[in-house]
Each structure stands twice: as structure tokens, then as C-alpha cells.
Amino acid sequence: MTAKTTKAFAPASIGNVSLGFDLLGAALQPIDGTQLGDWVEVTDASAFSLSVDGNFADRLPPGIENNIVTKCYTFFQNKLTSIHKAQLNVKVHLHKALPIGSGLGSSASSIVAAFYALNEHAGKAFSEDALLTMMGELEGQISGSVHYDNVAPSYIGGLVLMTGQASPIAAKLPCFDNWYWVVCYSGITVSTAEARRLLPKQYALSDTLDFGRQLSVFVHCLYTQNETLAAKMMTDVIAEQHRKVLLPRFDDAREACMSNNALAFGISGSGPTVFAIARELDEAKTMQAWLEKEYIQNSDGFSHICQLDDKGTTLIS
Template structure:
């Protein structure tokens, strides 16, 4: 009997994109063809099991029961049951290529790949928006709160705005195709939950007005195709000043990238990965050279010059 297997890939992502705390996210595709993201396979089986490999597999919590993919499977099974669908009898495999606590949507990539593969394998019982709700719930178990700024871009691709709890939860925004998105992971780990605890419980009226104005003007600038105004809005008034203490040489990295004509510079998600936006490839390469020499802390670190990944999660053979 032929065993059916479904395999899905989900790309890395930038959460927040500086100006859009919990509301903006961007999926990444390295221009050199490097695979930056996790994949999950689902195969017919009499009972559930999970195997794991990949560069960062040994950094995951020990025990199959503690793996986020196992939790995705349990949640998916429960959702199938409550909606009157037959249970999914499968085994799963996670190929882990994204570092944990990197600020590149590592947990989101695994979650998205798992749910996308299971939904396809089961004959698509759930809609895109329903899957996003599931993905957000599982992401919240790791980060301490439900947010979609990594799972949504990783799933639907591109630059994504979170629109609310109702359908649709997220919507793609237009962006500038000529922009290069440079990401650099320093090699250390930052807990998303811990990084959230660093943030104030309340913000000043001035900061909240700046946040709303920047996000509104940024979205307008994308539709108006105004690169200069869009880039001007890409500063973080919510999290960066509180979180940058976790990132050695963050201010030096910003200064170096701005000297190389960066349109914007910021923390990817909770960090320690930083990102810079450039209009010219040569500028992006100059920034990359400095970051690789001065920002990366150990052998785990890396950098990639990317474009936006417009496809998001895909099925692979």
C-alpha cells in the first residue's frame, strides 16, 4: 500500500517591522537561494510519532511531548473532532533550520509548516483564516500572548498587516519590489516571553499617538508608492528602547548601517536578529560585511540579504 506524504515549508519572518508592534510582519526569501525556514512532513501511520532533524534540532526542548509540532497535532486533532471531521492518523517529521529565540519567527515557521501540511493532508477541512487562528493560539503558548505578526506572513507571504480577530485576521500590503531586506542573527538567544516582560504596562499619550500616526502614514505610503515617506515612518517607539539592552552592539550596528545608506534599521521581532532595508544591493552588501564582522557573536550567527517572500508557506515534493 502506498503511504501518502504531505510536506510543507514555511519561511522565516520579521515581526513588528519596527513601526508595527504585533501588527506588521514580513516573510523573507534570501536572494542567494538559501532555504531560510522550517519544513514539516506528514505521512499516513497507525499512530502518531514525531522525528526531528536539522541544524538547530538539538536546541529544541527535550521530549516529543514538549515539541511545538506535537502540540500542533493535538490541537488540529481536537479541531477536527469538534467540527465533525475524521481524525488524522499520521506521523510527522520536523526539519529545524531556524535557530530558537532568534527573532526570525522560528516557532512560527514550525507551526505554520505543521498546520499547512496537516490541513492539506486531511483534504483542506479548514479555511485560511481558521488556520491562522490555530497558528496564533499555538504561537501564544510559546510567546506568552497571541499575536500573528510572524505566523501570518510566514503563512500567506509578503508584508502583512494584522487586521483584527474577525475574518480576515491578516491582509497583504503592497511593498517596494526594489527594497532589499538584510537580516543578521547574532547567534545568541532571546526569549520572546522575556522580551515582552521588559515592556512597560502603560505608554504615554505621545508615544501612542506616534505609533498610530506612523502605522497609518506607512500604510498610506505603500499604496501611494512613496518610498521616502514609508522609510521615514519605520522607527520603533514601542519596544526598541526597552529591548535593545538585550542586543550587544545594537546602537553601533544601527549607526554603521545608516552610514551605508540604510532606509531603515531595527530589531526583528524580539531580537537578537536585526534588520536593515536598502535600496541598492551594494549598500546591503556593505552593511552585511560590517554586521558579519562586528555584530555576530558566535558560530551560530549568520546573515542573509533577502527580498520579501511573496508566496509564504508552500507544499514541496
Template sequence: MSVKAFAPASIGNVSLGFDLLGAALAPLDGSLLGDWVDVRASNSFELSVDGRFASRLPTGTQNNIVTKCYEFYQQALISHNKAPLSVAMHLHKALPIGSGLGSSASSIVAAFYALNAYAGEPFDKDTLLLMMGELEGQISGSIHYDNVAPSYLGGMTLMTGLERPVCSHLPVFDDWYWVACYSGLSVSTAAARNILPRQYDLSTTLAFGRQLAVFVHALHCGDRALAASTMNDVIAEQHRKTLLPNFDAARDYAGQQAALAFGISGSGPTVFAVADKYENAQHIQTWLEEHYIQNEDGFSHICKIDTAGTRILPA
């Protein structure tokens, strides 16, 4: 028996929702943008890896996040008086580390999903999501769900701050095109958090709360113009863009092509633009490929929101 689970890439924050919003991505060309993990029976635990960005992973099985997921899941089984698993795991690493596309979240989500499916689903969605968030927090330095939740559940998710439910699904506009472009550089999530101020003034705090509230309202009302008007990052962008070469020029060009929004995906360096016309999305993608990508590791995709989330792939 074997189980293979795929977890899509995601945009954390979605500009206006720092640590509170996330959205899963599905390229229009049908390619799978994300990591997958395979679990199969074995007499003892072992881990193998492949994929475009496998060479960027820490060396040694014990240092791999999938191993940490396995150990965490084993302890959860034991604490619930369930038999531990004897399995081998394989990670296909398609997302670059430090990309702002939820790379660690994708590996974590795929690993937990595959393990839980292999074990007969002893843990429900909220319990599994809490496990995913805790492991993600060990990587980034704090527990937040803006990547693991959309990668796991699909769609656009709003974090509740509660244990149950951890998040709520928001409506999305299926006629919006999301252009995601990874520059090829690497930005540490912890470093990107450390660059931020420790305190914000009252006007910034009020602007953040107003934008998020109006955005959620606009999504539920189906008001595209109102939703787009709120997609501005008043918390992190002005500080984090200093880590991203050619960011301002990219934003300016996207604006010239009538982009509804432009921002940093998670901690960066991936950026995203939102367009309501495919032709505009194509122009933005072409410019980003020519001017924003810094090396051969970079790539871009025109996407829609992935509403499926993590799923089982054929073995």
C-alpha cells in the first residue's frame, strides 16, 4: 500500500492580511505547482527526495522537515493510544526554499495529509491543521496558518485565531488571474519578520483593520472593485521590498497594465499581480520574466485560485 499526496503552493498575506489571509495557487497550464509526498509500507523509517529543488534541502534525513512531520505524527498516534506507523517516505521538492510560495508549508501539508490517509484518517481536519501549523512554526519562528491552511484546504482562507475552526473559507472571484513570479533568490522568513517594526502607530493599525474588514465584506458581496481597492500592504511591503531587486519597477509596470493589485507573496521574493483580463496578465508575466527574475531558478505562472487544496495523486 502507498499514498501520494500533493499540496499546492500558496500566497501568504495576500498583501492586506498579514498572517491572516492565504490563497492556494493553480497554474492555468494544468501543471502542479507544489510538493508531493509518498508514504509506503516499510520495516523501518527511511526518507528519499528528488525534484528540481531537492539539492537546496538541508543534508541528512534527520534535518528534513518530512522526517520531523513523521516523528510528530508518530507521537500524536501514541498519545491517542493508536499504533505507530512503519513506513518509508519520499518527498518530491518542486518549490524553492525561501521563495514566498509556502515551500515549507507545502512539504508539511503533503506529509501530514499522506500519513493521515495512510493511517486511515484517525485525525480530523482541524486537528491535522493544528499539527501542520505547529511544525510550520518551528521553521519560521512563530505559528501562523496563512500558508498551511490554504495549501491544505484550498481556496482563500481567513485565520480565525481559534483552535476550532482554525480558519474560514472566503469567496473568490474565478475571473481574476493571479500572476506569480519567483525571482530565483531566497528570502528567509525569519529574516523577513525581523526587518519589520516591533510596533505600529494607531493610524496604520486602523488602516490594516479597515482594509481587511472591507475586503472580506466585498468578497461576500461580490464587489470586485471594492475588494481590489483594499489590496494594499500597510504592514510589511515598505520594509520587505528593500530585499527584492526591481520591486518598484515591477509594481509600476503592473499598474500600467491595469493590474487590480500587486504585492509580495508571503515574505518574498515571489511577487504576485492580479488582473481581470488574461491579456493583461500575459503582459505582466512577460515583463516579470524579463526584468524581475534574477537567475535560472526563477519562474512564473499565470494562475487561478486552487479550490481543491491537498489531494491524493495516483501512485
């Protein structure tokens, strides 16, 4: 009898999206069809084991017990027991295609793909919100705090707003179909936990008012399709000024992209990946060419021209 196998792909994502610190996230799909994300395969087996491959598999912490997918498996098994369902007898394989500490939601992609595959294999034992809660908790173990701005878009797709509620945890927003999202990973590593430690413990009232105003106006513009005003709102008053010191040539990259008609430019998550938004494909290609030549630091770096991945996590046959 052939062993049952379930395989799930979870796309890369942009956390914060500049103006929405911990509250906005966007799932990415390169326009050339490249799979930018991780996938996890769950197969019936007599005993648990984890295998790993992919371009960045050798950058993961040594030891199966230290792999986030093993932690997802253990967490999921305990949750099954808590709702009086039988545990799974499976082995797991992780294909690690995203670089660690890249600002592309690398840990989130592995977590989301793992939980999605495990849940499908278990006959959808948990609801979307219950699964998202698990994803956020595991992501918090890595970054130092629970946040959903990578796991939620990677899971449900598109541009996503975190609600701060137990249900729904996240709400998908409309966006602009003509936007091209140019992402460039420089090749260096930035720790999410370290990037969070750089942030002030308190902010000026003027900054918090700007943050709330920008996010509110931006969401309004999405629903009214006011592209020009939406783009003007995409500035980061919370994290960028503190984190850009970790990103060599960040200011140069911003200037180059904005001078080539970028609608917005910012740090993807904690960095070092940056993103620029273009209205025209030719402009996106010009930005990408500059970033590939000037922003990438080593052979690990890469860039993609993307649009939003509206599907989120999917099963792979």
C-alpha cells in the first residue's frame, strides 16, 4: 500500500510593508514563475524523521531537534492530543529555498508550510484561525515576540491586515493589480530579534499619530483605489530610521529607485531585503538592474520582480 503524502508550498512575504509595523504583510509571487518560498512534505511513516534539502539547507541550525519544522511537528501533535484526536505517524521533509535572516519571511514560510501540510494530512483538524495562532506562536519563538505579518500573508495570500482579534486574526485587503514589487536580498543576514532590539521602547506622540494616520488613510485608499495617495502613505516612521544602519547602501538604493519613478521604497521585514514598488514593468526592470549591481553584497544575494501572491499556501501534487 502506497504511503499517504501531503506536500505544501508557502510563499515568501514582506512584513510591515513600510507603513504597517507588525500589522501589514504581503505574499510574493515572482512574475517569471519562480517559486519563491519553502515547501514541506509529510508522509506516513512508522517513526518521525526530518530530512532537509534546498539552496539554504546548510544554513539551518544543526540538529533535527533545533529545526523549526520539528518544533512545528511536536507542537501540532500536542494540539491534536488536546482536542482528543489521534496523533500522526509521519516523517517530514523540508525544502529550504529561502535564506535565513533575509527579511522575506523565511522562518514563516517553513512554519506555514509545515502546519498547513500537517493539518491537511490530519484531515483539516484545525480551523484557519486556530492554525494561524499556532503559526504565530512558533514564529514568536524565533523573533522574540508573536506577530503575524509574515505567517498570515504566507498562509492566506495577498495583502493582509492583522486585526488584533482572536477571530479573524487577519483580513485580506484589496490592492492595486498593476503594482510590481521589486525585492532584492543583499546576501547578508539580519537577525529579526536583534533588529527588534534596535527599536525604541517608547515613541513620540507625533510618530504614533503619523503611524495611525498613514495606516488608516492607506487602507481607505485601497478600498477607494486611490493609488497616488496610497503610495504617499508608504513611509516607515517606526523602524526604518533605526534599522537601516544594518543595511549597507540602503540610502543609495532608495535614491536610485525613487529617481526611477518608484512609488515607494522600504525595508522588507527586518531586512536586509529591500522592496520598491513600480507602476510600469520597464521601470521595475531598471530598479532591479541597479539593485542587482549595487545593493547585492555577495553570491547569496538575488532579486525578483513580483506581484502579490493571492493564493497563499497551496498543496503541491
